[in-house]
Amino acid sequence: MPEVDPFKALGLAPTFDLDAARVERAYLARVASIHPDLGLDAESEGDEAAGLNEARRTLLDPESRVIAFLSLLGYTDEDKSLPDGFLIEIMEVRMEFEQALVDEDAQQIAHWRSWAADRRRESIETISALFREHAVSGDRALLARIKQSLNAWRYIERMIEQGGAPSR
The missing domain is CATH 1.10.287.110 (DnaJ domain)
Incomplete structure (x- = not known):
């Protein structure tokens, strides 16, 4: 911070x-x-x-x-964990997206860019909901879930940056 x-x-x-x-x-x-x-x-x-x-x-x-x-909020944990199954999913998606870029397959590139934009939006919505829930409950475990969601979101952002997808 x-x-x-x-x-x-x-x-x-x-x-x-x-x-x-x-x-x-x-x-x-x-x-x-x-x-x-x-x-x-x-x-x-x-x-x-x-x-x-x-x-x-x-x-x-x-x-x-x-x-x-x-x-x-006092949460400074350097936790790098990801949601269950996310790492395998993002690795598969990245391989397919990178292949589409190599093949210059405009339809597949557009598909994966759209997928990434949707996942970005979902990440923001999830994090927003978790922060709102934390504001009501004060449950610190929610902060760890927010961090985990942020970690996954960062993978999506790197994919967007490296794949030349449209920015925010």
């Missing part, structure tokens, strides 16, 4: 469920509050602006936001 709490830096309540427009509004409001015409010294202004930029980057990226929110 960044050194600064990105939620606090932008004056936002800590939650995974943040839309980009809300983050941008909070960012712009905070940046306006450190404008040089307000009398801050250049060094302080630069440091604060850098912190706000980092907070904005963190909260706009759902993957980074998960990490920041988990850390804020």
Whole structure:
């Protein structure tokens, strides 16, 4: 997690469920509050602006936001586990996707890109639901499930990045 709490830096309540427009509004409001015409010294202004930029980057990226929110909740486990059966599934999918790329099979490439986009969306929805459930129950085991879901999601993101699939 960044050194600064990105939620606090932008004056936002800590939650995974943040839309980009809300983050941008909070960012712009905070940046306006450190404008040089307000009398801050250049060094302080630069440091604060850098912190706000980092907070904005963190909260706009759902993957980074998960990490920041988990850390804020006190979950810093370096667990690399994956959901049951996921590793075999992703290895098979990657092989088929890579073969489609080698073969320049536009139909199969489109299929696997769509599959990856669907899995990304499902990962975000799952993590969001688990965070909401945790907010109600306080069950710390849910944080481990969130981390496990994040680990799987990262495999999907790497597939998208390496396969030239459309970005978020």
